[in-house]
Amino acid sequence: MVPPTEPTSRTPVLLLDDHRVFTDLLEVSLGLQPDLCCVAVAHTAREGLAKAAAVDFAVAVVDLQLPDAGGLDLIPQLLALRPQARIVVLTAHPRPDLAERAVAAGVVAFLGKDAALARILDAVRHAGPGHPVVGAAPRPSRVDLTHREFDVLRELGQGRDAARIAASLGISLYTTRDHIKSVMAKLGVHSQLDAVVSAERLGLITLGARY
Numbered sequence: 598m599v600p601p602t603e604p605t606s607r608t609p610v611l612l613l614d615d616h617r618v619f620t621d622l623l624e625v626s627l628g629l630q631p632d633l634c635c636v637a638v639a640h641t642a643r644e645g646l647a648k649a650a651a652v653d654f655a656v657a658v659v660d661l662q663l664p665d666a667g668g669l670d671l672i673p674q675l676l677a678l679r680p681q682a683r684i685v686v687l688t689a690h691p692r693p694d695l696a697e698r699a700v701a702a703g704v705v706a707f708l709g710k711d712a713a714l715a716r717i718l719d720a721v722r723h724a725g726p727g728h729p730v731v732g733a734a735p736r737p738s739r740v741d742l743t744h745r746e747f748d749v750l751r752e753l754g755q756g757r758d759a760a761r762i763a764a765s766l767g768i769s770l771y772t773t774r775d776h777i778k779s780v781m782a783k784l785g786v787h788s789q790l791d792a793v794v795s796a797e798r799l800g801l802i803t804l805g806a807r808y
Contacts, residue, residue, distance in 0.1 A: 610634065611638075615660065657675050661690065672704060694801070700731065740801065748766055750802055
């Protein structure tokens, strides 16, 4: 009996996530696949970029929340280092607005960390620019915020006041306060705290997160 032939090559995968147990488990799972392998693991954006420059990878699996940067900010830098690489986002916050931004930034898959392992591995194998794989929570009730209002709302969700928001976004304090008032009106609330609570409940923001 002739033994089955094995693949002559395995797709090299870079893992970038600060959750060490998660990366350990995913690294083992990749190693058990006949056509995939983990070539490097990083737990910070800085470490990830250093390893991305040093190793050859075809797929990068990236978290959105890293200790020193946001995953969405990292995607263009990874693609600059490896233009042909495919980026798969795995996140604990699979919001539809983040999925849209991630796909626009060039990712080929956006999945929650609670996705089945088989689906994650399938995305690593097959997701591409022409057919991105997106697994996000249902879009919440429509709240017609502008991009800048979303920026301000996310800053509020990180506990920043108007002055710090203005400095962070590079806009005037007067403009920032106008945006805050507009956000509150659109959410139908009467305080900044209520705006943050309402936005979290609607799935528009994640408290304490950069996104």
